[in-house]
Amino acid sequence: MYESTLKRxxxxxxFRPGQHDIIHAAVEGQDVLAVMPTGxxxxxxxxLPSYIKNAGLTVIVSPLLSLIxxxxxxxxxxxxxxxxxxxxxxxxxxxNEIISQLKKYRFLYLSPEQLAVPxxxxxxxxxxxxxxVIDEAHCxxxxxxxxxxxxxxxxxLRKQIGSPQCMAVTATAPESVKQDIIEKLALxxxxxxxxxxxxxxxxxxxxxxxxEKKLERLKELMKEIPKPAVVYTATRREAExxxxxxxxxxxxxxxxxxxxxxxxxxxxxxxxxxxMVCTSAFGMGVNKNNVRxxxxxxxxxxxxxxxxxxxxxxxxxQPAFAVLLYADGDERxxxxxxDGQYPKDEDIRLAYFERENGTSLQQVQRMLRMNExxxxxxxxxxxxxxxxxxxxxxxxxxxxxxRYRQLGQMMDYALIRTCRRDYLLRxxxxxxxxxxxxxxxxxxxxxxxxxxxxxxxxxxxxxxxTQIFSFE
Amino acid sequence: MVHLADGVLLxxxxxxxxERSERSLFHVLNGKRSATTLQDAFFYDLEPVxxxxxxxxxxxxxxxxxLEKRGWLDRKRFQLTEAGELISSPEAVEDLFNRLGGxxxxxxxxxxxxxxxxxxxxMSREHARTFYPVQADRPAEQWVKQLLRLDxxxxxxxxxxxxxxxxxxERIGDPYATAxxxxxxxxFETGLTYEQIAGLLDVDAETARLYxxxxxxxxxxxxxxxxxxxxxxxxxxxxxxxxxxxxxxELFLKGYSFQQVQATRRLRTSTIEDHVVELAMYLDVFPxxxxxxxxxxxxxxxxRQPTSWALKPIFEEMGSVSxxxxxxxxxxxxxxxxFV
Numbered sequence: 001m002y003e004s005t006l007k008r009x010x011x012x013x014x015f016r017p018g019q020h021d022i023i024h025a026a027v028e029g030q031d032v033l034a035v036m037p038t039g040x041x042x043x044x045x046x047x048l049p050s051y052i053k054n055a056g057l058t059v060i061v062s063p064l065l066s067l068i069x070x071x072x073x074x075x076x077x078x079x080x081x082x083x084x085x086x087x088x089x090x091x092x093x094x095x096n097e098i099i100s101q102l103k104k105y106r107f108l109y110l111s112p113e114q115l116a117v118p119x120x121x122x123x124x125x126x127x128x129x130x131x132x133v134i135d136e137a138h139c140x141x142x143x144x145x146x147x148x149x150x151x152x153x154x155x156x157l158r159k160q161i162g163s164p165q166c167m168a169v170t171a172t173a174p175e176s177v178k179q180d181i182i183e184k185l186a187l188x189x190x191x192x193x194x195x196x197x198x199x200x201x202x203x204x205x206x207x208x209x210x211x212e213k214k215l216e217r218l219k220e221l222m223k224e225i226p227k228p229a230v231v232y233t234a235t236r237r238e239a240e241x242x243x244x245x246x247x248x249x250x251x252x253x254x255x256x257x258x259x260x261x262x263x264x265x266x267x268x269x270x271x272x273x274x275x276m277v278c279t280s281a282f283g284m285g286v287n288k289n290n291v292r293x294x295x296x297x298x299x300x301x302x303x304x305x306x307x308x309x310x311x312x313x314x315x316x317x318q319p320a321f322a323v324l325l326y327a328d329g330d331e332r333x334x335x336x337x338x339d340g341q342y343p344k345d346e347d348i349r350l351a352y353f354e355r356e357n358g359t360s361l362q363q364v365q366r367m368l369r370m371n372e373x374x375x376x377x378x379x380x381x382x383x384x385x386x387x388x389x390x391x392x393x394x395x396x397x398x399x400x401x402x403r404y405r406q407l408g409q410m411m412d413y414a415l416i417r418t419c420r421r422d423y424l425l426r427x428x429x430x431x432x433x434x435x436x437x438x439x440x441x442x443x444x445x446x447x448x449x450x451x452x453x454x455x456x457x458x459x460x461x462x463x464x465x466t467q468i469f470s471f472e
Numbered sequence: 473m474v475h476l477a478d479g480v481l482l483x484x485x486x487x488x489x490x491e492r493s494e495r496s497l498f499h500v501l502n503g504k505r506s507a508t509t510l511q512d513a514f515f516y517d518l519e520p521v522x523x524x525x526x527x528x529x530x531x532x533x534x535x536x537x538x539l540e541k542r543g544w545l546d547r548k549r550f551q552l553t554e555a556g557e558l559i560s561s562p563e564a565v566e567d568l569f570n571r572l573g574g575x576x577x578x579x580x581x582x583x584x585x586x587x588x589x590x591x592x593x594x595m596s597r598e599h600a601r602t603f604y605p606v607q608a609d610r611p612a613e614q615w616v617k618q619l620l621r622l623d624x625x626x627x628x629x630x631x632x633x634x635x636x637x638x639x640x641x642e643r644i645g646d647p648y649a650t651a652x653x654x655x656x657x658x659x660f661e662t663g664l665t666y667e668q669i670a671g672l673l674d675v676d677a678e679t680a681r682l683y684x685x686x687x688x689x690x691x692x693x694x695x696x697x698x699x700x701x702x703x704x705x706x707x708x709x710x711x712x713x714x715x716x717x718x719x720x721x722e723l724f725l726k727g728y729s730f731q732q733v734q735a736t737r738r739l740r741t742s743t744i745e746d747h748v749v750e751l752a753m754y755l756d757v758f759p760x761x762x763x764x765x766x767x768x769x770x771x772x773x774x775x776r777q778p779t780s781w782a783l784k785p786i787f788e789e790m791g792s793v794s795x796x797x798x799x800x801x802x803x804x805x806x807x808x809x810x811f812v
Contacts, residue, residue, distance in 0.1 A: 073605075089610065090610075256665075262606045262607075461646070465637065468658035
């Protein structure tokens with residue numbers, strides 16, 4: 001029933017499974033909670049209603065600059081000019097210009113921080129908002145694997161801009177997280193759409209081995225598995241070291257310059273390089289359909305993170321492989337990383353003590369030897385303003401315990417001797433599914449033969465320059 | 473594998489001659505535009521590396537520790553050991569160092585962003601390929617957008633750009649040429665990361681990065697005045713002077729005295745002095761005798777040790793001249809003038 005709009009705006013002939021129902025609910029004016037795996041076409045479900053109803057601005061809140069940038073790129077690519085963003089990247093003049101002409105736009109992307117800026121909130125209260133979209137809505141929940149304090153105020157902000165119709169979307173949300181989203185955003189008897197988290201085309205494999213054998217095995221494995229492939233590691237340094245060891249591999253992590261990150265992504269998207277070794281920084285917003293394998297060299301911190309990361313494989317629906325290499329004690333790296341994300345008890349005590357005695361936040365930051373942008377410090381700053389010392393200590397303890405528990409669930413996935421798919425589905429409160437090609441517990445998994453790709457040799461720079469400037 | 477980058481850093485320390493601190497070099501490498509840092513860069517021939525190694529305090533500390541551990545650096549005196557001297561001595565190190573172009577790094581970097589984004593955008597459009605922009609830089613984006621709106625014969629112009637780049641790089645030669653060319657992204661070829669370029673040239677990634685910076689700087693210098701590519705530098709200045717010093721300079725040009733400049737600009741004496749030192753460092757012609765008596769100039773020149781730019785010994789020896797005046801004389805001496 002919306003196919004003609006779909007064709008006109010997006011150029012597609014038909015919807016992907018589930019999209020139509022979500023769009024229908026949104027067009028009918030319902031609040032919506034949609035849980036769809038990455039790659040199922042989430043963004044289309046909140047964009048299309050705008051073209052059907054033409055009833056004002058669609059405001060999209062998204063947690064990551066890279067996500068916003070990527071989505072805007074795609075929207076502009078199809079020729080839509082009515083899209084703008086308010087993030088920390090825009091100058092204040094640019095922001096003012098956008099805010100003074102909000103009527104010009106169909107889509108406005110912003111970070112939760114920007115939505116909370118009083119004059120932005122006020123400006124939005126004065127325009128027609130067709131729908132407020134909360135992307136990556138699981139970030140609102142403390143039960144989720146990526147709780148973001150900035151998301152906590154979204155419910156209140158929604159009220160301030162006139163309680164527009166709201167759609168919350170996320171890729172992964174167990175029951176507790178879903179309840180939290182509904183409550184915190186004050187969704188009004190929302191229509192819920194929960195896609196199965198199952199990705200039938202992905203075969204699940206865990207290999208348990210000794211720590212010393214891991215690198216050797218990874219090298220072998222990279223020859224066996226079909227490519228393009230993504231290898232996830234826990235740290236930047238390890239990503240660099242592994243990329244160096246593997247053939248035809250590049251690394252990607254948050255510590256690289258923007259230009260280099262873009263070069264790497266672009267090469268991978270165009271199949272100019274077949275293996276990407278990365279930290280979890282890679283992936284958000286990367287639309288590559290033909291990733292055939294995702295290998296985890298280290299245990300991810302949560303089952304949700306794991307699902308999201310392996311979800312980057314096989315988006316074209318063709319068979320794909322997810323391999324987790326696990327050695328006893330691997331979880332220690334994640335424990336260490338979790339601990340590093342929260343301020344230490346003694347630092348918390350010191351900060352509260354000093355603040356009570358009138359020390360400025362800046363001085364406290366220096367005393368703790370934390371960087372001003374250090375997420376740990378930002379968290380501490382927020383806790384200082386909202387909670388008493390004891391509450392903060394309890395909160396941090398509670399959060400860490402929770403994160404350890406989630407890590408434990410991820411470890412269980414590696415250790416169990418029953419069907420891995422079944423385990424994952426139960427985690428997301430879904431019924432078991434029987435499928436033929438499943439996991440290494442259900443039966444041996446064979447990698448298809450892959451033709452070895454012969455890499456081009458180095459071209460002399462003059463030839464390369466001519467290729468770049470060629471109109472042929 | 474060749475690690476020239478280590479040598480470049482060591483050479484920077486060597487040039488400081490033990491007369492400046494670790495912190496001084498840190499600010500030079502980060503390109504801090506304060507009077508002291510600009511002067512350090514000027515006197516100790518560190519302008520090529522000015523701002524070309526942006527880093528945190530933590531990274532800097534790690535680097536120094538590594539250099540010390542390898543036995544190349546004596547951190548107490550902040551001077552090189554014999555082994556360190558050896559690493560910093562090859563001609564290739566000095567050549568790379570001197571070409572890095574830190575003096576014009578904003579000019580170079582902005583021009584690169586504009587040109588690389590333009591080439592990618594134009595060629596992708598020409599081949600009807602969608603693309604992922606290599607530059608995430610709003611000003612560059614807007615600049616390219618405006619440029620593409622102009623009604624030009626773009627195709628022949630692109631061929632001219634191609635020729636101009638090729639001719640300049642032919643003169644500069646490898647490894648610089650390879651490092652520059654492989655950073656470009658076309659409709660079908662994505663530029664390489666520094667790690668990949670390092671692989672082509674059999675050097676480490678940091679050296680590859682420096683080859684690119686040097687090659688690109690050299691390319692812009694080699695371009696003929698009337699080169700079409702110069703259009704990409706539109707509105708940019710390669711002037712080294714700080715904006716504030718420039719404002720004072722304009723007042724001086726109008727015939728204002730030091731006091732008048734200070735009164736008009738409502739700045740401290742020391743700030744205006746810093747501006748005057750900048751003028752002495754960067755201007756071809758400078759009226760030194762207006763600030764220092766000629767006989768003092770001559771005495772200062774005679775007293776200076778040929779390899780040293782330390783102010784203190786002269787200040788103590790003379791007693792009657794200020795640090796400001798010694799700096800001015802040093803600046804002109806450094807520029808090759810002589811008064812004896």
